[in-house]
Amino acid sequence: MMLIEQTTVPAAALPVSQFRDHLRLGTGFADDGSADVLLEALLRAAMAAVEGRTGKVLLSRAFAWTLTAWRDTGRQALPVAPVAVISQVGIFDRQDAMIVADPASYRLEKDTHRPRIAADGACLPVIPLGGRVEVLFDAGFGATWDLVPEDLAQAVMLLAAHYYEHRSEAAFGEGGMPFGVLALLERWRTVRILGGGAA
Known part of the structure; x- marks a missing residue:
């Protein structure tokens, strides 16, 4: 991570x-x-x-969070809070080729302490073997x-x-x-x- x-x-x-x-x-x-x-x-x-x-971001800024596997295929806690928006989820294969996940396949569950990215279907976007996911999001209490x-x-x-x-x-x-x-x-x-x- x-x-x-x-x-x-x-x-x-x-x-x-x-x-x-x-x-x-x-x-x-x-x-x-x-x-x-x-x-x-x-x-x-x-x-x-x-x-x-x-684990709280005081002033708003953008983050990129990379991980190689979801802990739970239905939802994943984000590393900091509060999160205002998830702007992109990129899926990389082992050759470093990226596809952008469909925004309709996930949603942000806002929470003061443990915001999550959650599946809007059966599961979060699949991470290929040897690949990774990069979640781009904005976090902070305000500007x-x-x-x-x-x-x-x-x-x-x-x-x-x-x-x-x-x-x-x-x-x-x-x-x-x-x-x-x-x-x-x-x-x-x-x-x-x-x-x-x-x-």
Whole structure:
């Protein structure tokens, strides 16, 4: 299984000015944008950590997900949430020739934690022996920061601030995320059963 981001979050969608206010850098801090590159990098790092911990995509972007077999021929849980749309399902044979699966043969079952691609018939498109399937989809809570749930947005701010405060250190003594961040993320974590199969 391989999940690849096809697009990245544009800098304009990141809450850099809100993060500057959160750090209280307005007073006595040059507002010439010279620190924006650092603040943006810290926000991106915090977002990546929060998304990795929860399996939730905060800001909308496109993904390509490749796998060699369905866990269940009737439905397959997608690797991240929330998923807005499945744009294409491509079936590749062992010679790397691709055919696009009929969109009428599958549908998206939306879910906050475990969205799925499901068969709209007897089974999902058949993956040939030695071949693979590539599912293209868009995921995320929305294109702008105000659409991100408040607790997840706050977790990103707290974690990015933690990174900012410890930016000169080679390694963190405690390791891991601050407790306040973990508490905010707890309800968003996906509980996987049966190894993340058809559940």
